[in-house]
Amino acid sequence: MRDSHFEYFKTIVGDNDCFNDEAHIQAYCYDATRERAYPKYVVFPHNEDEVSKILRYCNDNLISVVPRGAGSGFTGGALPVNGGVVLALEKHMNKILEIDMENMVARVEPGVINAHLQKEVESLGLFYPPDPASEQYSTIGGNVSENAGGMRAAKYGITKDFVMALRAVLPNGDIIRAGKKTIKDVAGYNIAGILIASEGTLGVITEITLKLLAKPKFSQSAMGIFPSIDSAMNAVYKTMASGVTPVAMEFLDNLSIRAVESKFHKGLPVDAGAILITEVDGSLQEDIDYQIKKIEEKFYENGAINFIKAQNSEEAENLWFARKNASQSITIYGSKKLNEDITVPRASLPKLLSKIQEVSDKYGVIIPCFGHTGDGNVHTNVIVNGGDENELKKGHQAIEEIFKITIELGGTLSGEHGIGISKAPFMKLAFNECEMNLFRSIKKAFDPNNILNPGKMAL
Amino acid sequence: MRDSHFEYFKTIVGDNDCFNDEAHIQAYCYDATRERAYPKYVVFPHNEDEVSKILRYCNDNLISVVPRGAGSGFTGGALPVNGGVVLALEKHMNKILEIDMENMVARVEPGVINAHLQKEVESLGLFYPPDPASEQYSTIGGNVSENAGGMRAAKYGITKDFVMALRAVLPNGDIIRAGKKTIKDVAGYNIAGILIASEGTLGVITEITLKLLAKPKFSQSAMGIFPSIDSAMNAVYKTMASGVTPVAMEFLDNLSIRAVESKFHKGLPVDAGAILITEVDGSLQEDIDYQIKKIEEKFYENGAINFIKAQNSEEAENLWFARKNASQSITIYGSKKLNEDITVPRASLPKLLSKIQEVSDKYGVIIPCFGHTGDGNVHTNVIVNGGDENELKKGHQAIEEIFKITIELGGTLSGEHGIGISKAPFMKLAFNECEMNLFRSIKKAFDPNNILNPGKMAL
Numbered sequence: 001m002r003d004s005h006f007e008y009f010k011t012i013v014g015d016n017d018c019f020n021d022e023a024h025i026q027a028y029c030y031d032a033t034r035e036r037a038y039p040k041y042v043v044f045p046h047n048e049d050e051v052s053k054i055l056r057y058c059n060d061n062l063i064s065v066v067p068r069g070a071g072s073g074f075t076g077g078a079l080p081v082n083g084g085v086v087l088a089l090e091k092h093m094n095k096i097l098e099i100d101m102e103n104m105v106a107r108v109e110p111g112v113i114n115a116h117l118q119k120e121v122e123s124l125g126l127f128y129p130p131d132p133a134s135e136q137y138s139t140i141g142g143n144v145s146e147n148a149g150g151m152r153a154a155k156y157g158i159t160k161d162f163v164m165a166l167r168a169v170l171p172n173g174d175i176i177r178a179g180k181k182t183i184k185d186v187a188g189y190n191i192a193g194i195l196i197a198s199e200g201t202l203g204v205i206t207e208i209t210l211k212l213l214a215k216p217k218f219s220q221s222a223m224g225i226f227p228s229i230d231s232a233m234n235a236v237y238k239t240m241a242s243g244v245t246p247v248a249m250e251f252l253d254n255l256s257i258r259a260v261e262s263k264f265h266k267g268l269p270v271d272a273g274a275i276l277i278t279e280v281d282g283s284l285q286e287d288i289d290y291q292i293k294k295i296e297e298k299f300y301e302n303g304a305i306n307f308i309k310a311q312n313s314e315e316a317e318n319l320w321f322a323r324k325n326a327s328q329s330i331t332i333y334g335s336k337k338l339n340e341d342i343t344v345p346r347a348s349l350p351k352l353l354s355k356i357q358e359v360s361d362k363y364g365v366i367i368p369c370f371g372h373t374g375d376g377n378v379h380t381n382v383i384v385n386g387g388d389e390n391e392l393k394k395g396h397q398a399i400e401e402i403f404k405i406t407i408e409l410g411g412t413l414s415g416e417h418g419i420g421i422s423k424a425p426f427m428k429l430a431f432n433e434c435e436m437n438l439f440r441s442i443k444k445a446f447d448p449n450n451i452l453n454p455g456k457m458a459l
Numbered sequence: 460m461r462d463s464h465f466e467y468f469k470t471i472v473g474d475n476d477c478f479n480d481e482a483h484i485q486a487y488c489y490d491a492t493r494e495r496a497y498p499k500y501v502v503f504p505h506n507e508d509e510v511s512k513i514l515r516y517c518n519d520n521l522i523s524v525v526p527r528g529a530g531s532g533f534t535g536g537a538l539p540v541n542g543g544v545v546l547a548l549e550k551h552m553n554k555i556l557e558i559d560m561e562n563m564v565a566r567v568e569p570g571v572i573n574a575h576l577q578k579e580v581e582s583l584g585l586f587y588p589p590d591p592a593s594e595q596y597s598t599i600g601g602n603v604s605e606n607a608g609g610m611r612a613a614k615y616g617i618t619k620d621f622v623m624a625l626r627a628v629l630p631n632g633d634i635i636r637a638g639k640k641t642i643k644d645v646a647g648y649n650i651a652g653i654l655i656a657s658e659g660t661l662g663v664i665t666e667i668t669l670k671l672l673a674k675p676k677f678s679q680s681a682m683g684i685f686p687s688i689d690s691a692m693n694a695v696y697k698t699m700a701s702g703v704t705p706v707a708m709e710f711l712d713n714l715s716i717r718a719v720e721s722k723f724h725k726g727l728p729v730d731a732g733a734i735l736i737t738e739v740d741g742s743l744q745e746d747i748d749y750q751i752k753k754i755e756e757k758f759y760e761n762g763a764i765n766f767i768k769a770q771n772s773e774e775a776e777n778l779w780f781a782r783k784n785a786s787q788s789i790t791i792y793g794s795k796k797l798n799e800d801i802t803v804p805r806a807s808l809p810k811l812l813s814k815i816q817e818v819s820d821k822y823g824v825i826i827p828c829f830g831h832t833g834d835g836n837v838h839t840n841v842i843v844n845g846g847d848e849n850e851l852k853k854g855h856q857a858i859e860e861i862f863k864i865t866i867e868l869g870g871t872l873s874g875e876h877g878i879g880i881s882k883a884p885f886m887k888l889a890f891n892e893c894e895m896n897l898f899r900s901i902k903k904a905f906d907p908n909n910i911l912n913p914g915k916m917a918l
Contacts, residue, residue: 102806174893181804183834184874193652214702243673347561375642415643434633441904
């Protein structure tokens with residue numbers, strides 16, 4: 001039997017960029033959640049015009065469309081839970097269109113990989129700060145759709161702070177531009193602002209204009225070793241409130257330190273309650289020295305037992321090794337890791353971490369924590385034996401309790417991973433009925449037929 | 460005859476905060492546009508709950524509501540063009556609710572005056588950078604609704620870059636919170652992002668959570684004198700692209716310099732093509748010296764004929780005098796000033812200014828320009844004899860042509876003043892039908908009965 005939808009998509013993108021075979025369906029049914037949802041079609045558009053034609057057709061025929069970058073999201077944003085079309089943007093729409101040195105702006109297609117852009121602009125003396133852990137494979141389109149963060153957010157902010165303008169296709173096929181290559185633009189509603197972090201539910205982003213900075217000439221890293229997690233968390237917020245703004249202020253708790261050490265034998269301080277790893281940057285060596293000194297002071301004031309300064313880039317890399325390998329190392333504690341990215345106001349970090357310890361004790365699950373404490377963002381990892389139904393249930397109960405604590409402390413369910421399907425059940429903890437109704441009205445304003453990435457964000 | 464609406468409003472806010480008398484109607488019928496539109500009622504709510512009750516009632520009874528701060532807007536945002544209620548927030552909802560030193564965050568009611576907040580946080584060693592020219596009287600609620608800029612935007616960004624969270628009342632009376640006291644928050648749509656700059660058309664903002672910075676310890680101002688406007692505009696974007704980011708980089712053209720000089724006799728360089736006034740700040744004196752040196756280099760490279768460094772705060776104030784008095788001084792050229800706040804990518808400034816000169820020649824109107832060139836924002840002032848119909852017509856034609864040039868150069872109709880009613884006729888130059896439809900769909904999602912600040916933004 002002829003599949004008329006499939007035939008139509010082929011007329012738009014060509015026979016070699018439109019598939020419904022098992023290999024493609026398997027290749028585009030997953031993301032970093034390891035959940036699976038099967039598309040009916042996998043389509044690789046070449047440009048905005050093709051995206052527009054496909055969306056218009058799907059809107060008319062009520063076919064679901066899920067835009068997809070690298071599929072590296074942690075909450076199921078790229079999973080086609082209603083089947084339909086996966087619109088895969090990484091194959092053809094992956095070009096850096098312009099690096100405008102005079103205005104310090106880059107214009108890119110959504111499929112450009114974050115690290116490629118960083119490398120390209122750095123070769124010109126410029127700097128694109130957002131550096132999600134997935135930077136080697138995640139795409140700028142995905143970063144914008146989830147509003148990705150990264151280690152440098154403490155000083156430089158997150159993806160949204162760098163998006164100046166977007167082009168996008170609405171579910172009905174309309175092509176819109178939002179924002180300008182200008183620092184200021186207050187004409188019309190801030191459409192770019194609402195497309196960012198909308199997880200592909202409002203429009204398909206086809207072009208992104210990003211602000212660039214000048215690459216700072218100097219940087220230095222350091223590590224503080226703390227007797228307890230409480231002393232480390234106090235040091236974080238007191239340092240940040242002292243007027244110095246490190247690029248990054250990352251932490252590992254004792255469980256995370258031990259995990260990395262047992263796997264890599266780097267001589268880490270396995271008896272420490274926590275370590276903080278930090279980096280500062282600037283255009284003058286004097287400024288670097290000033291910042292490092294200030295951080296050292298604040299760390300010692302808050303009980304640090306040691307403060308190690310990297311004297312060169314090799315030593316810096318050594319200091320960062322623990323942080324960069326924490327995520328993979330903590331799998332030594334169990335077969336399944338339920339990782340979340342809760343975020344609280346920085347001054348609530350001590351309380352958050354002590355409450356997480358209580359949850360760990362209460363449910364008898366271990367919860368290694370590490371993350372971006374400079375901006376209050378903690379990666380909590382509830383570790384369970386995946387094969388044990390009872391333990392899995394306890395793990396999920398522990399997570400629900402951690403979410404409740406986070407909200408009580410004025411925090412958010414997600415600092416950088418988004419909601420997708422994984423956190424959709426918890427939206428009711430964070431938003432009241434009025435707020436959920438408003439989300440649904442906005443979704444309807446953009447996508448009245450609910451064809452674009454349906455089933456996400458508890459809409 | 461009893462006015463049942465008026466009676467209802469009195470039951471909510473009390474007899475002393477609800478008016479329909481001539482004095483109040485005259486007092487709340489204008490803003491900085493000098494246009495007039497008369498409300499039927501002026502109501503002064505005390506809190507969010509009262510705002511909610513008034514909106515719910517007005518929504519049910521299809522009565523227009525216009526939220527108002529200081530009424531200092533330049534585009535008619537606070538004018539009640541459909542009559543109805545002016546909801547005046549400056550009388551009671553004007554409290555700084557919290558300055559959280561640990562998280563470096565302020566929480567305020569919408570009626571707080573910008574300069575009061577700046578002063579208060581600076582007394583604690585903190586810093587709220589957005590500094591619109593209206594800072595002495597404009598309110599934070601108004602600043603958020605128009606996304607106000609200011610001189611420091613070149614380095615620190617604009618109001619939106621400091622809004623972490625909002626509370627707001629929707630037209631149906633629903634109370635919502637959007638955002639958190641956290642740097643990162645990606646749960647749900649970015650409602651705060653779309654309320655900012657929505658000019659009071661989507662919701663009434665009742666509480667604002669703002670990011671604060673540490674107050675930089677050192678600063679220095681300097682002035683560059685240029686033979687031509689072209690050399691000055693080249694110096695602006697080449698300085699900004701050189702890696703140094705001044706707090707402010709403001710300019711005056713020859714007409715503006717002469718106007719200030721003829722009014723105040725300060726010894727300004729009346730033969731200069733343009734002057735640039737700049738300020739740098741930082742936490743180290745070495746950093747200040749480095750930045751000033753770099754700017755000096757770039758200015759001379761681009762043809763500056765002199766570079767004057769302020770050696771103390773009195774000298775700095777002298778340098779800034781010209782810029783701060785430009786707006787009032789240029790009235791010497793004619794009785795009516797049609798001022799706009801167009802913004803282009805910085806590297807397009809030389810072209811923009813040369814095109815404005817062509818427009819001036821073509822229509823025979825004089826157009827003094829000054830403004831925030833560090834972020835590409837130019838205040839263009841078409842000066843006409845207000846009593847002369849023909850000259851006024853030429854002035855408006857000149858403005859339309861300037862808007863077209865701005866859009867062609869990738870710029871925006873408004874860098875900081877908003878659209879309101881003044882720029883509504885020009886929205887079609889900047890947005891296509893798809894984009895206007897999207898704006899209207901969003902307006903409808905928030906305000907299906909079109910009761911909130913109707914008749915604005917060409918919706």
